[in-house]
Amino acid sequence: MRTADQTLDEILNLAAAHFKVSREKLTPDDDFFKTLGIDSLQALDLLTKLEHHFHVELPDYEMQGVSDFRTLAERIQSRL
Amino acid sequence: MSSFQGKALSWEMKAGVIELALHRDPCNEIGSLTLEELEQFTEALEKLQSDAHALILYSTQKAGFCAGADLRELYHRSQGMAKNDAVAGIREFLERIHRVMNAIDAAPLTTIAAVHGVTFGGGFELALVSDLIIADKMARFCFPELRLGLVPGFGGIPRLKRDLGNGVVRDLLLTGRSFNSTKAQQVGLVSQVVGEGEALRAARATAAQLGKFDRRTAIAAKQFIKPIPYDELRKEIDIFCELFAHPAVEVGLRKFVESTDAQPYLP
Numbered sequence: 001m002r003t004a005d006q007t008l009d010e011i012l013n014l015a016a017a018h019f020k021v022s023r024e025k026l027t028p029d030d031d032f033f034k035t036l037g038i039d040s041l042q043a044l045d046l047l048t049k050l051e052h053h054f055h056v057e058l059p060d061y062e063m064q065g066v067s068d069f070r071t072l073a074e075r076i077q078s079r080l
Numbered sequence: 081m082s083s084f085q086g087k088a089l090s091w092e093m094k095a096g097v098i099e100l101a102l103h104r105d106p107c108n109e110i111g112s113l114t115l116e117e118l119e120q121f122t123e124a125l126e127k128l129q130s131d132a133h134a135l136i137l138y139s140t141q142k143a144g145f146c147a148g149a150d151l152r153e154l155y156h157r158s159q160g161m162a163k164n165d166a167v168a169g170i171r172e173f174l175e176r177i178h179r180v181m182n183a184i185d186a187a188p189l190t191t192i193a194a195v196h197g198v199t200f201g202g203g204f205e206l207a208l209v210s211d212l213i214i215a216d217k218m219a220r221f222c223f224p225e226l227r228l229g230l231v232p233g234f235g236g237i238p239r240l241k242r243d244l245g246n247g248v249v250r251d252l253l254l255t256g257r258s259f260n261s262t263k264a265q266q267v268g269l270v271s272q273v274v275g276e277g278e279a280l281r282a283a284r285a286t287a288a289q290l291g292k293f294d295r296r297t298a299i300a301a302k303q304f305i306k307p308i309p310y311d312e313l314r315k316e317i318d319i320f321c322e323l324f325a326h327p328a329v330e331v332g333l334r335k336f337v338e339s340t341d342a343q344p345y346l347p
Contacts, residue, residue, distance in 0.1 A: 044198070044220055048218050048260050049218075052217065060222075060257050061255070061256075061257060
């Protein structure tokens with residue numbers, strides 16, 4: 001079982017790799033739309049990547065209003 | 081004609097396989113232009129199908145297979161029109177798109193949708209007319225119509241009911257959530273999940289395999305196992321038009337059109 005910190009770290013690594021951003025530039029409380037420079041379509045790509053990586057389903061509506069990595073990690077952790 | 085290059089789509093036939101490519105920016109939204117070219121395609125299909133054993137539908141757009149109906153066109157066209165005229169206009173559009181969808185659904189050859197990325201609303205409905213769906217692992221399927229105060233209108237509900245268990249249909253329709261390709265395969269919607277960028281290659285390999293079978297047998301099998309739910313398709317148009325007259329739809333469409341997000345797809 002992953003810890004919440006491990007989940008958060010894996011999300012940051014995955015987002016950095018997928019959107020080709022330096023991992024050092026990403027912090028847990030970043031607004032990922034701004035930091036990654038993505039729109040909601042690209043956020044869906046991120047959601048798909050995360051679902052495959054963690055083998056979970058995360059309904060889109062649970063992403064509504066979520067814009068920072070820490071909250072995103074909490075949502076995923078609750079489904080692990 | 082065995083090949084065509086349009087503004088929204090193109091097609092060509094090679095070795096008994098027709099490939100229909102969607103290529104309209106940003107993500108193949110289906111409006112009047114795409115509809116006209118789809119009608120040209122189904123007209124051409126009547127002549128091509130005697131020499132073809134398979135049809136592949138795919139998108140050249142990076143964002144995905146198809147984001148559905150062109151909601152911006154729908155909103156702007158209905159502005160300034162009397163409600164009855166707007167409803168009559170949408171009914172005519174739906175009648176036409178249903179003729180296209182039904183023609184592809186019933187075509188006497190095996191049809192394959194090779195999808196990636198956004199496969200939403202009308203785009204999902206276009207994939208559903210195919211006999212097989214081959215999905216890139218980054219594909220997502222969704223019916224977001226309820227957030228607009230509508231139901232899917234291009235034949236999605238009857239075809240989902242034909243192909244899937246009713247619980248899955250309710251999940252997709254009533255929550256408006258999107259399924260990734262793995263989930264879509266688990267529920268029986270997708271026949272193959274392939275790596276990123278591999279859907280068209282896999283569809284071509286499948287089409288080549290289909291060419292080995294006796295054509296008459298393949299057609300008989302398809303007609304036996306894939307009935308067209310004509311009565312329910314008619315009913316869907318009626319329900320859509322009834323809902324379209326409600327003020328909530330205009331509010332939902334305006335919210336979508338006025339969104340500052342370039343791709344406001346999240347339900």
